[in-house]
Amino acid sequence: MAxxxxxxxxxxxxxxxxxxxxxxxxxxxxSPAHAAALRSRRRTEPAPVVQLRVVGAPAPAPAGTVxxxxxRHPSMARSPLADRVAVFVSQRRALFEGPAGGASxxxxxxxxxxxxxxxxxxxxxxxADAFRPELARxxxxxxxxxxALEAATSWRSWNHLxxxxxxxxxxxxxxMEVLVRGILGGAFxxxxxx
Amino acid sequence: MTxxxxxxxxxxxxxxxxxxxxxxxxxxxxxxxxxxxxAVIELVEQGDRRPTAQSVADRAGVALRTVYHHFxxxxxxxxxxxxxxxxxxxASVAAVEPSLPLPERITLVVRQLGKLxxxxxxxxxxxxxxxxxxxxxxxxxxxxxxxxxxxAFAPEIVRAGFASEVLxxxxxxALSWDxxxxxxxxLRRTPVSAxxxxxxxxxxxFARPGS
Numbered sequence: 006m007a008x009x010x011x012x013x014x015x016x017x018x019x020x021x022x023x024x025x026x027x028x029x030x031x032x033x034x035x036s037p038a039h040a041a042a043l044r045s046r047r048r049t050e051p052a053p054v055v056q057l058r059v060v061g062a063p064a065p066a067p068a069g070t071v072x073x074x075x076x077r078h079p080s081m082a083r084s085p086l087a088d089r090v091a092v093f094v095s096q097r098r099a100l101f102e103g104p105a106g107g108a109s110x111x112x113x114x115x116x117x118x119x120x121x122x123x124x125x126x127x128x129x130x131x132x133a134d135a136f137r138p139e140l141a142r143x144x145x146x147x148x149x150x151x152x153a154l155e156a157a158t159s160w161r162s163w164n165h166l167x168x169x170x171x172x173x174x175x176x177x178x179x180x181m182e183v184l185v186r187g188i189l190g191g192a193f194x195x196x197x198x199x
Numbered sequence: 200m201t202x203x204x205x206x207x208x209x210x211x212x213x214x215x216x217x218x219x220x221x222x223x224x225x226x227x228x229x230x231x232x233x234x235x236x237x238a239v240i241e242l243v244e245q246g247d248r249r250p251t252a253q254s255v256a257d258r259a260g261v262a263l264r265t266v267y268h269h270f271x272x273x274x275x276x277x278x279x280x281x282x283x284x285x286x287x288x289x290a291s292v293a294a295v296e297p298s299l300p301l302p303e304r305i306t307l308v309v310r311q312l313g314k315l316x317x318x319x320x321x322x323x324x325x326x327x328x329x330x331x332x333x334x335x336x337x338x339x340x341x342x343x344x345x346x347x348x349x350x351a352f353a354p355e356i357v358r359a360g361f362a363s364e365v366l367x368x369x370x371x372x373a374l375s376w377d378x379x380x381x382x383x384x385x386l387r388r389t390p391v392s393a394x395x396x397x398x399x400x401x402x403x404x405f406a407r408p409g410s
Contacts, residue, residue, distance in 0.1 A: 149396045150403075152386055153373070156396070159385075161377040169341060169375075170368055180368040187369065187404035 086139065086190055093135050094158070094182045101163045102174060129155055139189045150188060157184045232269050234259040239280035240322075248325040250277065278336050281322045285340040288318055292344070295351035301405060304351050308374075309397045312344070313390055316379040323376055337376070345371050355405045366404075373400045 084092075132154050133140060143150045156162060158181060166177035238258035242250040250258075252266045252273040259265075270276035292315055295307045319340070326336045348370050349356060359366040372378065374397060382393040 146399060149392075149399045152382060152388065152392075152396045153400045153403075155386065156378040156381040157373055157400075159377075159381050161381050162372045162375070165372050165375050165377045166368060169338070170371065172368060176365070176368070179365050180372060183362065183365050184369040184373055184400075184404070188373075188400055189403070 086136075087186065089135055090182055090185045090189070093132075094178050094185060097158050097163070097181065098174060098178045101160055132158065136189055153188045154185060157181065157188060228269075231259075231261060231265060234261065235266060235269055235276060236280040236283060239277055240284050243277075243281065243325045244321045246321070248321075252276070277325070281325060281336045282339065285319055285322055285337050286343070288315055289340040289343045291315070292347055294347060297351060297353040301355070302402075305398055305401045308348070308351050309394050309401070312374055312379070312397065313394045315344075316376050317390060319376065320380065320383075323380070341371075341375070344374075348374060352401075352405070370401075370404070373397070373404070 129151070133151060136154065140147045140150060162181065162184075163177060166172045166180055167174065172180065235255060238255045239250055242254060242258055247254065250273065253263055255273065255276060256263045256266050266273065266276060270279065292311045293307075295304050295311075297304070299307070319337070323337060345367070349367055352370065356363045356366055356370075379393060379397075382388045382396055383390070388396070
């Protein structure tokens with residue numbers, strides 16, 4: 006069922022999607038070898054749709070902002086889980102605190118963030134890449150784990166922590182780390198930084 | 200006009216029991232107030248995220264000036280109606296005893312949250328459609344749910360020691376309506392699938408290392 010495929014987007018228009026996604030992945034990965042590996046992998050994976058998705062009212066966030074921000078983040082090396090979680094959450098924090106998040110904040114509500122669907126795919130793929138070993142270990146639960154991670158690291162969760170719960174960016178990042186580590190490994194405790 | 204249901208039905212019944220005679224005007228005023236609130240909820244549930252004062256008046260079968268007399272403007276009416284409705288529905292969430300086994304608590308909490316979130320989604324969307332964040336329309340509901348979570352998972356939260364507040368924030372976020380709507384709307388998961396994801400989050404979050 007398409008719904009259970011963790012990497013499958015909501016609709017497929019293959020030709021255009023492959024070109025755009027390839028460009029985005031190369032921009033993020035930087036390395037030609039990595040890009041080649043991703044191109045190879047892409048042949049066996051469903052291609053994403055490329056279209057603008059507007060949820061709620063139109064907002065000032067230009068499509069491409071998320072991809073541009075992610076392109077500045079280096080790919081994560083195969084480091085210990087705790088390190089990867091910390092790096093991943095700091096990247097998301099930078100993303101949400103940057104222009105893409107700012108545009109949503111300016112629009113006063115999270116659902117107005119305008120992104121292209123390929124950016125949605127990119128965000129999900131970054132999660133899948135960063136936590137591939139843990140997802141592989143999750144077996145049949147992998148799609149649900151990836152769903153949980155996507156929700157936990159979404160702009161909406163960040164907004165919930167900061168706006169609804171009134172937490173600082175530092176505290177919000179700690180909570181997000183706890184959540185991601187918990188979802189992935191059950192070891193939710195974080196070091197005391199107080 | 201549809202028959203009163205939910206908050207409206209209960210409220211109308213309460214209003215009907217309001218002592219009449221000695222102060223009939225007060226009772227009438229209260230009934231009108233409740234009819235207006237119920238009209239907003241019905242309109243929102245039917246997809247009108249920001250009903251106008253006129254549409255509410257039409258729905259409630261009262262004059263437009265009555266809306267302004269009771270609430271000042273349509274926004275005040277909308278916020279009051281949505282807050283009351285959210286709180287009413289959240290109040291139906293039963294406390295889960297922390298003495299129950301963890302798997303049972305997880306099932307009970309997630310089942311109730313799923314049901315609640317499905318029912319308040321039109322209200323939350325109406326709040327978001329309002330442009331400016333509504334002043335605490337669903338805030339009280341969030342606080343009620345956070346208290347439920349803190350109670351249901353008190354043993355696990357206490358075990359977290361110094362990180363207990365951060366853990367509660369993480370729980371609050373993972374089990375928020377925003378997370379639910381992310382799964383249901385953004386990822387297009389079914390309610391059953393979203394519930395499974397919530398359960399998985401809780402199971403993993405509370406799993407002891409090495410278990």
